[in-house]
Amino acid sequence: TVYANQDIASKKVARRITDLIVSKQLKGENAILGLATGVTPIGVYRELVRIHKEEGISFKNVITFNLDEYFPMKPTSPQSYVIFMKENLFNHIDINMDNVHIPDGTLPIEEIHDFCLSYERKITELGGLDLQILGIGRTGHIGFNEPGSAPNSGTRLVTLDDLTRRDASRDFGGKENVPTKAITMGIGTIFKAREIILMAWNQKKASIIKKAVEGEISAEVPATYLQLSENVEFIMDQDAASEL
Numbered sequence: 001t002v003y004a005n006q007d008i009a010s011k012k013v014a015r016r017i018t019d020l021i022v023s024k025q026l027k028g029e030n031a032i033l034g035l036a037t038g039v040t041p042i043g044v045y046r047e048l049v050r051i052h053k054e055e056g057i058s059f060k061n062v063i064t065f066n067l068d069e070y071f072p073m074k075p076t077s078p079q080s081y082v083i084f085m086k087e088n089l090f091n092h093i094d095i096n097m098d099n100v101h102i103p104d105g106t107l108p109i110e111e112i113h114d115f116c117l118s119y120e121r122k123i124t125e126l127g128g129l130d131l132q133i134l135g136i137g138r139t140g141h142i143g144f145n146e147p148g149s150a151p152n153s154g155t156r157l158v159t160l161d162d163l164t165r166r167d168a169s170r171d172f173g174g175k176e177n178v179p180t181k182a183i184t185m186g187i188g189t190i191f192k193a194r195e196i197i198l199m200a201w202n203q204k205k206a207s208i209i210k211k212a213v214e215g216e217i218s219a220e221v222p223a224t225y226l227q228l229s230e231n232v233e234f235i236m237d238q239d240a241a242s243e244l
């Protein structure tokens with residue numbers, strides 16, 4: 001779906017999320033959301049905060065799982081996805097922070113495997129993700145599933161692609177300061193969500209969007225795996241869609 005601009009698109013996505021939350025509230029159920037970081041979803045989070053404040057929609061029945069976190073990464077570090085999520089969303093809504101899950105960037109390396117299995121298990125035990133939102137990296141990554149990721153991959157420790165670290169260098173004051181690794185939900189984890197929305201804005205994303213939507217399905221561009229799912233919607237502005 002192509003919208004005139006990212007503002008309109010972000011509002012549509014935010015409304016889809018709050019509609020889900022409200023429909024779950026009416027049934028006395030929780031909404032289980034998969035959340036993304038990066039610049040792309042910021043407008044969605046801003047709109048969710050607005051809807052919460054102006055329309056009084058509560059996030060008390062919302063349980064969230066973030067896609068990824070750098071490794072190593074302290075949750076108090078300004079570049080952490082924990083701080084990103086608090087500043088852009090969690091600090092401004094009434095979510096119970098016990099319901100928030102973000103991969104732990106502080107674990108000793110030998111504990112990561114068990115942590116990743118328990119992250120997957122928690123999602124499954126809660127009934128699975130109702131909705132996963134995604135951005136897309138210029139390598140074609142979703143979450144931090146870089147080229148080479150298997151379609152059935154689970155939550156795990158991964159090595160970041162050079163281009164991904166270059167793209168993150170502004171946040172870290174130089175590529176040399178960007179962690180070389182991250183913990184990410186897998187492609188398989190993302191695929192289990194009942195609904196997936198991938199968002200992309202700006203000309204900068206046009207060529208990777210063309211590959212993701214129209215290119216051959218391959219591990220070279222992990223976002224192409226999304227072509228295999230019936231539950232995926234790509235939501236773009238005109239610039240991101242300009243090469244389709």
Ligand code: GLP
Nearest residue numbers: 036037038039040135136137143
């Ligand atoms: C990061 C995140 C991804 C995100 C991507 C694109 O690497 N781990 O989840 O989709 O970058 O970022 P942006 O939205 O800033 O372009």
